[in-house]
Amino acid sequence: MPFTNDEIASKLREVSQLMQLAGENRFKVIAFDRAAQTIEGLQENIDDYIQEKNLTDIKGVGKSIAEDIYALAETGKMPVLEAFKEKVPEGLVQWLNISGLGPKNAYKIHNELGISTIEELKEKIEDGSVASLSGLGKKSAEKIMKSIEWMEKFNERCRMDEAQAIAIPIFNSLKDLEGVQKIEVAGSYRRGLETIGDIDILIAAEKQFIDNLFEVFTNHERVTEVLGRGDTKSSVRTKEGRQVDLRIVSLKEFPAALMYFTGSKEHNVVMRQRARERGMGLNEYGLFKLNSEGDTDFDAPVEFSSESDIYEKLDLHFVPPELREDRGEFEIYDQQESLDLVMDDDIRGVIHAHSTYSDGKYSIREMAEACMERGYEYLGLTDHSQTAAYAGGLSVDEIKKQWKEIDQLNEEYSGSGKNFVIFKGIESDILADGSLDYEDEILEGFDFVIASVHQSLNMPREEMMERMRNAIKNPYTRILGHPTGRLLLKRNGSDLDLNELVALAAEHNTAIEINANPYRLDIDWRFGNKAREVGMITSINPDAHTIEGIDDIQYGVRIARKGKYGKDRVLNTRSADEVMDFFKAR
Numbered sequence: 001m002p003f004t005n006d007e008i009a010s011k012l013r014e015v016s017q018l019m020q021l022a023g024e025n026r027f028k029v030i031a032f033d034r035a036a037q038t039i040e041g042l043q044e045n046i047d048d049y050i051q052e053k054n055l056t057d058i059k060g061v062g063k064s065i066a067e068d069i070y071a072l073a074e075t076g077k078m079p080v081l082e083a084f085k086e087k088v089p090e091g092l093v094q095w096l097n098i099s100g101l102g103p104k105n106a107y108k109i110h111n112e113l114g115i116s117t118i119e120e121l122k123e124k125i126e127d128g129s130v131a132s133l134s135g136l137g138k139k140s141a142e143k144i145m146k147s148i149e150w151m152e153k154f155n156e157r158c159r160m161d162e163a164q165a166i167a168i169p170i171f172n173s174l175k176d177l178e179g180v181q182k183i184e185v186a187g188s189y190r191r192g193l194e195t196i197g198d199i200d201i202l203i204a205a206e207k208q209f210i211d212n213l214f215e216v217f218t219n220h221e222r223v224t225e226v227l228g229r230g231d232t233k234s235s236v237r238t239k240e241g242r243q244v245d246l247r248i249v250s251l252k253e254f255p256a257a258l259m260y261f262t263g264s265k266e267h268n269v270v271m272r273q274r275a276r277e278r279g280m281g282l283n284e285y286g287l288f289k290l291n292s293e294g295d296t297d298f299d300a301p302v303e304f305s306s307e308s309d310i311y312e313k314l315d316l317h318f319v320p321p322e323l324r325e326d327r328g329e330f331e332i333y334d335q336q337e338s339l340d341l342v343m344d345d346d347i348r349g350v351i352h353a354h355s356t357y358s359d360g361k362y363s364i365r366e367m368a369e370a371c372m373e374r375g376y377e378y379l380g381l382t383d384h385s386q387t388a389a390y391a392g393g394l395s396v397d398e399i400k401k402q403w404k405e406i407d408q409l410n411e412e413y414s415g416s417g418k419n420f421v422i423f424k425g426i427e428s429d430i431l432a433d434g435s436l437d438y439e440d441e442i443l444e445g446f447d448f449v450i451a452s453v454h455q456s457l458n459m460p461r462e463e464m465m466e467r468m469r470n471a472i473k474n475p476y477t478r479i480l481g482h483p484t485g486r487l488l489l490k491r492n493g494s495d496l497d498l499n500e501l502v503a504l505a506a507e508h509n510t511a512i513e514i515n516a517n518p519y520r521l522d523i524d525w526r527f528g529n530k531a532r533e534v535g536m537i538t539s540i541n542p543d544a545h546t547i548e549g550i551d552d553i554q555y556g557v558r559i560a561r562k563g564k565y566g567k568d569r570v571l572n573t574r575s576a577d578e579v580m581d582f583f584k585a586r
């Protein structure tokens with residue numbers, strides 16, 4: 001089977017990470033990283049290039065990387081990767097997951113202290129050895145220790161994008177096999193939860209195919225350990241340390257099993273209760289009548305052919321998987337057929353993106369063209385403001401230069417008949433007192449301002465609230481950016497009363513973004529009920545620092561659905577003119 005673009009990219013990325021841990025030359029590291037990025041974003045099939053032997057035609061793929069890829073295609077192994085796997089101890093690779101410990105310092109600690117496991121690292125932090133290394137110090141050592149503690153605490157879960165990178169290849173390796181009648185990823189993954197414990201795959205197949213399906217599953221290239229294998233269920237651990245369960249049921253049972261294993265447990269409890277109230281028993285095998293003792297009568301099944309059928313039997317409209325959390329979905333779908341929840345295809349433009357003016361990796365033109373290629377109609381560019389010096393925040397002069405460049409690009413686009421516009425935005429830091437980062441006369445010149453906190457996230461709750469209230473009330477603020485500043489599984493966000501801020505934002509006709517970066521997904525979907533009650537507008541913002549980052553919008557859409565945002569309450573489902581109207585209505 002030919003290698004996919006993603007598979008090749010992930011091998012190259014692995015090389016670049018291992019190179020860093022081996023203390024390899026920085027330029028080589030960057031070369032592999034760039035090649036990985038390019039191949040990931042490539043429209044054509046990498047395999048066509050491999051067949052034609054013209055990989056070097058791809059920008060960013062040099063001769064030696066091309067040779068590595070040809071070798072991989074021919075032998076199934078990439079020599080450079082194998083070489084670095086030999087060189088770098090296995091335990092050391094885990095260090096890459098410690099936030100605040102970059103590969104450079106990882107290499108230094110490993111090299112100078114001669115250690116390579118996390119356990120050893122903890123010891124060397126505790127006995128002060130790490131702190132005494134040049135360029136590290138006590139503060140860094142403490143920070144690393146804290147990160148390790150967090151990592152160990154949260155190891156049991158992973159982010160949505162990480163789960164996707166595991167679930168999709170396994171799903172794809174199973175879906176076309178003989179005997180597969182239906183297949184879905186269930187569990188928290190199907191519900192679009194922001195973090196995932198284990199991945200649950202469900203297949204409908206006849207008995208004679210089950211053995212082979214489990215055989216393929218347990219031998220998947222990502223699997224490092226088979227945790228169990230029975231008649232209808234098998235569990236494995238992948239090389240990322242994630243557990244994947246595969247369950248195989250009959251076609252008849254499939255809808256009930258899918259509903260059961262999609263969960264959530266809380267949703268299932270209410271569903272079973274509703275069934276009982278209607279004289280039925282609901283479980284993972286199906287829907288059955290209750291006998292005179294009130295027990296489930298497995299000889300008296302109630303027919304259904306889909307999840308929708310089951311909901312209908314319980315006097316409900318179909319509840320989208322993202323909403324199955326027992327957070328008000330029963331009251332809604334008892335009455336209403338649909339919430340018109342936002343969908344991927346509804347998104348018409350990209351708001352919140354960075355360029356090389358601050359800490360983005362691509363020029364304004366490159367970002368705009370990437371948006372056009374994806375079919376978007378506008379780009380709301382928001383580089384960092386002046387206080388964010390660490391992120392290349394823009395001085396007033398740079399802003400004026402940027403405005404000129406945007407005007408020129410917009411003229412060029414409209415002149416050539418392109419339906420595309422760039423909005424002049426800024427991601428203004430919210431200063432400690434809640435004010436924005438420029439004088440009014442400068443703020444006035446932007447089409448819109450996203451206000452976000454990047455420093456002093458840990459102020460006491462009431463001070464933080466006052467800061468946020470001021471930012472929301474500021475007439476120039478059109479969107480509040482990643483309100484808590486959390487990084488999922490790494491760092492808690494600010495301590496805030498978000499219900500109050502949601503109501504305040506609605507009152508001031510200010511949007512609160514759903515930052516679609518899979519590390520953030522902030523504002524949390526759990527405040528969606530309040531947002532719906534007060535009519536708060538959101539905007540699904542990728543906060544893109546690269547072209548690939550634009551595609552994070554997909555994660556934001558799932559979270560928006562989970563937060564019950566209809567298309568009508570998502571700013572970037574609107575046309576460019578309508579978005580401009582919203583910006584002006586301050």
Ligand code: DGT
Nearest residue numbers: 187188195196197198260261262263264265268269
């Ligand atoms: P996770 O894996 O922690 O991110 O969350 P889930 O929701 O995927 O949970 P998991 O993998 O333990 O189970 C998958 C689904 O199976 C769960 O959402 C509901 C259903 N389920 C599992 N165990 C039970 C149970 O004891 N009672 C009920 N009602 N449902 C269960």
Ligand code: CA
Nearest residue numbers: 187188198199
């Ligand atoms: Ca699960």
Ligand code: CA
Nearest residue numbers: 198199200245
């Ligand atoms: Ca599970």
Ligand code: ZN
Nearest residue numbers: 352354427543
């Ligand atoms: Zn940003």
